[in-house]
Amino acid sequence: MLKQLIKKSRISSPWLVHFNSGACNACDIEVVDTLTPRFDLERFGVLLKATPRHADILVCSGPVTRQTRDRLIRIYQQMPEPRFVVAVGSCACTGGVFHGCYSVHGGVDAVIPVDAYIPGCPVRPDAIIDGVVKLLGKIRGDTEACPLQSNSKAI
Ligand code: SF4
Numbered sequence: 001m002l003k004q005l006i007k008k009s010r011i012s013s014p015w016l017v018h019f020n021s022g023a024c025n026a027c028d029i030e031v032v033d034t035l036t037p038r039f040d041l042e043r044f045g046v047l048l049k050a051t052p053r054h055a056d057i058l059v060c061s062g063p064v065t066r067q068t069r070d071r072l073i074r075i076y077q078q079m080p081e082p083r084f085v086v087a088v089g090s091c092a093c094t095g096g097v098f099h100g101c102y103s104v105h106g107g108v109d110a111v112i113p114v115d116a117y118i119p120g121c122p123v124r125p126d127a128i129i130d131g132v133v134k135l136l137g138k139i140r141g142d143t144e145a146c147p148l149q150s151n152s153k154a155i
Helices: 002-012 026-034 069-078 090-094 125-140
Strands: 015-020 057-061 084-088 104-106 116-118
Touching: 002 125, 015 026, 015 069, 026 057, 026 084, 026 125, 057 069, 057 090, 057 125, 084 090, 084 125, 090 116, 116 125
Parallel strands: 015 057, 057 084, 084 116
Antiparallel strands: none
């Protein structure tokens, strides 16, 4: 009963934490854009939080660099279970233009499991909203409404 209540609360109002693991900042600006009144991600109950300890969804932009790898893992480990990860932008999905660079590990899924991939360079705010809403469908167990790719390591 309590688990069902928690699950319902998470779907009704999932909390996000945003982390730049090496992005050029264009994707980050688009993430911020989704939270402005123009695109208004909050209409789906989604709130941006400052700490991973309060977050259900990690929105990660950029490739994972050597400098940010350990920090990304630490942030992921600090999130309570069940936790979900969204890779925002082509760099976060695959490494993008930085793929193969000496200082880059690759996409986010090279380091932690990813539940949803939203490609684009930079990714558009409406694509971010679409991806997050589809992830909510996935959390709900609504597979038909969620044609997102999913990593086999996903939670
Ligand atoms: S996907 Fe494009 S805009 Fe986003 S971080 Fe990579 S290079 Fe920058």
